[in-house]
């Protein structure tokens with residue numbers, strides 16, 4: 001009888017120990033999963049943050065069929081535009097052609113993104129003067145085409161630093177939207193619109 005009771009006690013203790021071990025394993029597993037998930041989120045956030053330090057946006061009427069091109073020259077002389085989409089620490093995300101590349105026909109259905117915008121991302125700082133030009137590659141609409149050019153800081157909350165508007169009337173017009181000086185600490189200053197051609201045909 002005593003022996004049976006001892007056996008029952010030992011079995012009960014084994015069960016408790018096994019349950020405890022199982023619980024600890026489960027706890028450690030969940031804890032590790034939470035750490036891994038947290039690390040992955042941190043990496044994702046870091047990637048988003050490091051995608052760019054500044055963006056230059058160029059917008060014109062979304063219904064317009066005009067093809068405006070963006071040119072950005074960094075202090076090292078690197079020039080980004082539709083034929084050279086990545087140079088130095090800058091890249092142009094796409095060449096917007098007006099309405100031509102805003103639609104896609106998929107199985108007879110039209111998918112449209114009516115947007116006229118070009119964006120140049122500055123991923124790292126080259127200290128010195130940046131020049132931003134816009135060029136009317138193809139003036140297909142009647143009347144003037146106002147174009148808005150902005151410099152936006154992407155670190156933390158997006159912050160518009162500078163904005164200018166230029167107006168085009170004809171094919172092949174080129175205008176300096178603005179220049180600015182970027183310092184190593186990320187500060188931007190000396191904004192001005194002193195003209196300087198950047199299109200290959202003019203330099």
Ligand SMILES: [Ca+2]
Nearest residue numbers: 068069095096
């Ligand atoms: Ca374009």
Ligand SMILES: [Ca+2]
Nearest residue numbers: 096098115116
């Ligand atoms: Ca477009």
